[in-house]
Amino acid sequence: MATSVVLAEAPEPDFYHAATKHKGILSWILTTDHKRIGILYLVTMLVFFFTAVVLGVLMRLEMLTPGKTIMEPQTYNTFFTLHGIMMIFLVIIPGLPAVFGNFMMPIMIGAKDVFFPRLNLFSWWLFVAGGLLALVSVFLPGGAADTGWTFYVPYSVRTTTNVLPALMAAFILGFSSILTGLNFVTTIHRMRAPGMSWFKMPLFVWSLYATAWVQILATPIIGITLLLVAIERLFGVGIFDPTMGGDPVLYQHLFWIYSHPAVYIIILPGLGVVSEILPVFARRTIFGYKFIAFSSLAIAFVGSLVWAHHMFTVGMSNTGMFVFSLLTFLVSIPSAIKVFNWIATLYKGSIELEVPMLFILAFIVQFCIGGFTGLILGTLAINIHVQDTYFVVGHFHYVMFGGTGYGLFAALHYWYPKMFGKMYRKTPAVVSWFLLTIGFNLLYFPFFLLGYFGMPRRYYDYLPEFQTYHQISTVGSWILFAGLVIMFVNLVVSLWHGKRATANPWGGETLEWKVPSPPPLENFHDIPVVTTGPYDYSKYERVVQEAK
Amino acid sequence: MTSHAAAVAHGHAHRDDVGTKLGMWLFLFTELILFGGMFIIYAVYRFSYPTEFRLAATELDTLVGTVNTIILLTSSLTVAMSITAIQEGKKWLSFVLVAITIALALAFLVNKYFEWGHKIAVGLYPRSPELLSRPAGEILYFGLYYVMTGLHALHVIIGAVILAVMMVFLAKGTINKHSYVRLEVGALYWHLVDIIWIFLFPLFYLLQ
Numbered sequence: 075m076a077t078s079v080v081l082a083e084a085p086e087p088d089f090y091h092a093a094t095k096h097k098g099i100l101s102w103i104l105t106t107d108h109k110r111i112g113i114l115y116l117v118t119m120l121v122f123f124f125t126a127v128v129l130g131v132l133m134r135l136e137m138l139t140p141g142k143t144i145m146e147p148q149t150y151n152t153f154f155t156l157h158g159i160m161m162i163f164l165v166i167i168p169g170l171p172a173v174f175g176n177f178m179m180p181i182m183i184g185a186k187d188v189f190f191p192r193l194n195l196f197s198w199w200l201f202v203a204g205g206l207l208a209l210v211s212v213f214l215p216g217g218a219a220d221t222g223w224t225f226y227v228p229y230s231v232r233t234t235t236n237v238l239p240a241l242m243a244a245f246i247l248g249f250s251s252i253l254t255g256l257n258f259v260t261t262i263h264r265m266r267a268p269g270m271s272w273f274k275m276p277l278f279v280w281s282l283y284a285t286a287w288v289q290i291l292a293t294p295i296i297g298i299t300l301l302l303v304a305i306e307r308l309f310g311v312g313i314f315d316p317t318m319g320g321d322p323v324l325y326q327h328l329f330w331i332y333s334h335p336a337v338y339i340i341i342l343p344g345l346g347v348v349s350e351i352l353p354v355f356a357r358r359t360i361f362g363y364k365f366i367a368f369s370s371l372a373i374a375f376v377g378s379l380v381w382a383h384h385m386f387t388v389g390m391s392n393t394g395m396f397v398f399s400l401l402t403f404l405v406s407i408p409s410a411i412k413v414f415n416w417i418a419t420l421y422k423g424s425i426e427l428e429v430p431m432l433f434i435l436a437f438i439v440q441f442c443i444g445g446f447t448g449l450i451l452g453t454l455a456i457n458i459h460v461q462d463t464y465f466v467v468g469h470f471h472y473v474m475f476g477g478t479g480y481g482l483f484a485a486l487h488y489w490y491p492k493m494f495g496k497m498y499r500k501t502p503a504v505v506s507w508f509l510l511t512i513g514f515n516l517l518y519f520p521f522f523l524l525g526y527f528g529m530p531r532r533y534y535d536y537l538p539e540f541q542t543y544h545q546i547s548t549v550g551s552w553i554l555f556a557g558l559v560i561m562f563v564n565l566v567v568s569l570w571h572g573k574r575a576t577a578n579p580w581g582g583e584t585l586e587w588k589v590p591s592p593p594p595l596e597n598f599h600d601i602p603v604v605t606t607g608p609y610d611y612s613k614y615e616r617v618v619q620e621a622k
Numbered sequence: 623m624t625s626h627a628a629a630v631a632h633g634h635a636h637r638d639d640v641g642t643k644l645g646m647w648l649f650l651f652t653e654l655i656l657f658g659g660m661f662i663i664y665a666v667y668r669f670s671y672p673t674e675f676r677l678a679a680t681e682l683d684t685l686v687g688t689v690n691t692i693i694l695l696t697s698s699l700t701v702a703m704s705i706t707a708i709q710e711g712k713k714w715l716s717f718v719l720v721a722i723t724i725a726l727a728l729a730f731l732v733n734k735y736f737e738w739g740h741k742i743a744v745g746l747y748p749r750s751p752e753l754l755s756r757p758a759g760e761i762l763y764f765g766l767y768y769v770m771t772g773l774h775a776l777h778v779i780i781g782a783v784i785l786a787v788m789m790v791f792l793a794k795g796t797i798n799k800h801s802y803v804r805l806e807v808g809a810l811y812w813h814l815v816d817i818i819w820i821f822l823f824p825l826f827y828l829l830q
Contacts, residue, residue, distance in 0.1 A: 189641055256648045264641035294652045298659035302769070311748040311765030312758075313663060318765070319758025324666060328659055 088495065092595035106191035109593060112177030113493065114198050119165055119173060120562075122205055126160035127558065129153045134517070134551035137544045140536050147534040151220035152235070154532055156212065158223030159240060163247040164205050166478050167336065170343035171289075172201070172254055174485045175282045177493060179258065181586040182276045184267025184604060186596040189260040193253055200250035204243045211239035222532060224333070227314040227325045231306050238307060241300045248293045248300075251339075255289030258282055267585075269604035276584045276608040277366055281346025284370040288335045288342070292378060296332035299325065323388050330381035338377040341473060342370055344441075344481030345412055348434050351488050352416055354582045355431035356423030357614040362415040363607065369408035376405050383452055387461045395454055402452035409445055413438065424618060428580065429503040433484035436511050440476030444469055447522065465525025471518045483510075483561070490565065491575030495592040498568035502560055509557030516550025584608050639803040646807040650814050653777070657818050660770050664825060667762045674759020679830045681746070682767070686737050687827035690730050691819065697726035698816045701785070701809045708792070711799040717792045720785050720805075723812065727782040734775050738768075767826055774818055781815045784808050 086092075089109050094101040102110055133153050136143045145153070180188055188194050212218040219240040221230040230237050262283050266275070275283075302313055303325070312318025314325045353360045360366065382390060382398040390398075416438060425431070447469040450456055460466065491497055520543040525531075529540050536544065578587040585604070589597055668675050704719035745752030746764055753761055788808045791797040797805050 189638075190645060193645075252649075252652050256645055256652070259648055260641050260645040263644060264638055290648055290652055291655060294656040295659045298656045302663075305769060309748045309768075311769060312761050313765055313769070318754075318761045319667075319671065320762060320765075321666070321670075324663065328662070331659075 086590075086594040086599065088590065088592040089595045090592060104195070106187070106195050107595065108176050108180050108187050108191065108194060109493075109597075111194050111198055112173055112175075115168060115172040115176060115201070116493075118198075118202060118205065119169055122160045122164040125209075126157050126165060127555065129157040129160075131551050131555050133157065134548045136534070137536070138548045140538055140541060148217070148220065150534045151532075152212070152218035155219050155222050155240070156208070159208055159219075159244065160205075161474075162223055162336070162340075163244055164201075164208070166340045166474055166482070167247075167251055168201060168254070169340075169482045170347065170478065170485060171258065171282055171285055171339075172197070174278075174347075174489060175254075175258060175343065178489060178586055179279055179282055180261065180265070181589060181593060181597050182279050182584055183262065183265060183270055184585050184598065184602045185261065185265040186598065186601075188257050189264055190257050194257055197250045197253040197257070200246050200253070204245075204247035204250060207239050207246065208243035211236040211243065214239065224329060225300065225303055226329075227303060227306070227322045228316070230303055231314065238304055241304045245297055245300050245304075248297050251289050252293045252297075255286035255293075258286040259290065262286075267601050267604055273364065273367070274604055274607050275367075277349035277360065277363070277370075278343070278346040280367040281342045281349070281370045284374040285339050285342045285346075288339050288374050288378065292332045292335035292339070295328060296336075299328040299332070323385070326385050326388060327382065330384045334381040334384065335374075335378045337473070338373055340478050341441075342373060344437070344478035345370065345373075345409075347481040347485045347488075348416060348437055349412070350584070351430050351434050351484055352419055353609040353611060354488075354580050355426045355428055355434075356420050357426070357581070357611050357618075358419050358423040358609075359607075359611050359615065360415070360609045361418035361421075362411070363609070365411050366415050369411045372408040373405060376401060376408070380405060383457075386454060386457045399452055399454050403449065406445065406449055413442060422618070424614060428487075429498075429500060429507060430484045430488035430580075432504065432507045433480050433487065436507070437477060437480040437484065440472055440480065440514070444472030444474075444476055447472065460525050462531055463525035464521040464529045464531055467531050468518050468521030468525060471521070476514060476518070483507075486565070488580070489586075490568075491579045492586055492591045492593070494569055494572075495575050496568050496572030497575050497579065498565055498572055502564040506557045506561035506564065509553055509560065511557075513550045513552070513554030513557055517547050517554055518550070520544070520547045520550075583610050637801070637803075639806075642803050643807060643810070646810050650810060653814055654818075657770075657773070657821075660766070660773070661821070661825075664766055664770070667759070667766065671757075671759025671762065674757050675763050676830055678760040678763035679826060679828075682827050683737060683740075684827050686733055687823055690733050691823050693726050693730045693733070694816050694819050697723045697730075698813055700726065701812050705802065705805055705809055708797060708799060708802045708805060713792060713795070713798070716797075716805070717789060720789050720792065724782050724785050724789075727778055727785070730778060731775060734771065770822055771826070774815070774822055777815045777818065781812045784811055 089107060094105065096104050102114060105111060105114075132144070133150065136145050136150055176188070176194065180186065214236050217235045219225075219230075219237045220233060220235050221237055221240075225237070225241065225244075230241075262275075262279060305311060306314055312320045314320045314322050316322060349360060349366050380398055380401045382394060383402045386395055386398075447465070451460065451466060451469055487498070487503060524540055524543045524547075527540070529536055529543075575591045577590050579591075580587070583606075585602060586593075588602065700719045701723045704716040704723070707716035707719055741747065741764075747753065748765060748768060753764055785808055788797065788805050791804055
């Protein structure tokens with residue numbers, strides 16, 4: 075009796091249980107459903123994430139004492155190279171767009187799938203191929219690449235390690251990233267539900283849109299640059315070789331023409347996640363919607379013109395340095411607009427400290443530290459002093475991990491009920507957040523001091539006076555690791571033992587909360603007609619007003 | 623907007639040719655920027671070594687380059703005509719026109735093969751003793767010549783393969799009078815191959 079009632083209430087099975095063309099594992103790796111592809115990306119990304127985390131923890135362990143602690147210098151070189159390649163190309167670039175963008179964006183704009191579903195699957199296949207190539211290069215004779223993730227010439231042309239497979243891996247991953255961006259721009263242009271005008275789009279979608287354009291327009295440059303390094307290794311045409319008239323500095327320009335916009339590919343969706351989650355747990359209509367939306371585009375645009383601030387010490391005209399320094403400072407304006415709008419949204423809100431919100435609040439603080447140290451680095455005089463020191467590494471990790479990494483964890487805890495139809499336990503999640511945040515700051519804050527006192531990045535050994543800072547940092551890495559383990563054990567255990575999630579556990583107003591958790595195969599039985607903006611919390615605000 | 627809404631309302635069964643072409647144009651942007659990186663490098667080195675570049679350019683065979691330019695321009699015409707043909711429902715005419723386009727692509731590649739073969743025969747190839755004995759600007763010129771025309775030739779091959787697939791679609795009737803967007807995006811790719819050559823030709827053959 076009871077079953078028939080349930081069936082009558084839920085006529086459509088969720089996408090995990092809907093009938094598929096293929097069975098078993100094939101129903102996943104040959105799927106064109108954007109939700110399944112999102113889950114595929116999540117799983118593969120997490121595999122690479124934990125591999126790279128372990129490499130990072132081992133590197134920190136090596137830095138516990140001066141000289142050799144657990145590994146040889148050459149091993150250390152390959153570890154920081156692999157850690158960089160994996161974390162950047164396999165974790166944080168695809169992390170938010172490919173995982174949560176794929177899963178949520180079509181639902182958020184009221185579509186049944188992305189515009190090119192088969193291309194979407196192809197992007198994931200390329201992603202896996204690139205990742206495997208990066209892993210395989212470790213075990214081939216010759217040893218893993220030891221150039222750093224930046225592949226600077228002339229060393230990357232001369233070293234005998236397996237740079238070629240690593241270059242090809244990055245090239246393939248770039249191609250995958252381009253195709254995802256192309257798919258998203260087309261989807262957002264052509265598949266919004268009736269009534270979903272540009273300014274009724276959720277801000278996460280806006281950030282994905284800005285990101286997708288950078289993916290499309292910047293990635294081909296790294297493609298051709300890495301290809302040229304590969305050609306240089308194979309045929310020696312001399313384009314970057316000074317003995318044949320080539321210019322290694324030109325490589326650095328081309329590399330950063332992509333790789334600086336790449337950090338905006340990484341951070342923009344993180345900023346989008348904050349704008350998405352903050353109003354839900356503050357129960358406030360987002361402050362300055364249009365400013366936040368346009369600031370994403372402004373960051374994408376100005377951020378594409380600042381690449382040479384990575385190269386202030388390699389030789390450039392003074393005019394060039396002034397221009398690039400000025401442009402770098404300009405990026406802080408749209409970034410600050412976002413932060414001010416977030417704070418204004420929190421003001422007089424009814425703040426609920428759910429787990430995603432905790433990650434968001436830590437994000438804002440850490441992103442500010444990362445952002446301000448970025449301005450310090452963009453200052454010409456100071457840059458000369460701290461160029462290529464731990465200061466840069468600290469800044470980078472505050473933005474990339476303290477920012478985007480935290481955005482990733484916030485998104486994971488926010489959309490987990492929607493993706494898996496289960497709730498996780500709150501207490502272990504809060505404990506993991508606490509440990510992670512303590513560990514993160516212990517790990518990376520000493521980097522600023524180390525860098526300021528002159529500790530160069532990527533060095534295997536150091537002077538004895540730096541040891542205290544390195545030890546604090548290493549202890550931080552253990553706490554951070556413990557936090558990560560607790561977080562993911564909690565999330566994995568909850569897949570089986572969690573309570574069933576309702577369609578809208580957080581009280582969100584965007585479209586993904588109007589479909590069941592997990593969503594049915596084609597998301598919507600009838601395409602919704604959108605009449606209000608994405609964060610309409612006026613009813614809560616009225617209650618607060620009346621209470622006064 | 624209304625047609626868009628109607629297209630969405632039909633869900634998976636919908637066809638949105640404008641969207642498909644938008645996707646292809648975005649992809650063409652990425653291809654242009656890929657070559658854009660090469661054009662930046664060319665510009666930088668031409669600026670650094672103007673005399674050597676002019677001197678080295680005299681060693682290329684302008685006649686072969688001109689013939690290849692004419693071949694590619696004609697192929698763009700035939701592929702555009704194939705779209706008009708299918709719009710009018712002339713399936714086999716369209717099929718033949720795509721076949722002619724592929725034949726022209728092959729003619730281009732054969733020409734290229736002999737051109738490269740001749741250069742290699744006289745000892746002008748990367749790391750050759752003859753080339754290394756020359757000034758730096760000329761080494762870079764020939765380095766760029768091989769990389770850029772090689773990358774372009776690779777795109778000619780990819781384009782020809784795409785067009786071959788279009789021929790299969792035409793023969794099977796998947797591409798027909800009412801649904802020919804695949805042929806359109808295939809032709810767009812072919813025009814890209816063409817326009818890149820339009821820039822490569824003067825940069826290498828004519829600026830002497």
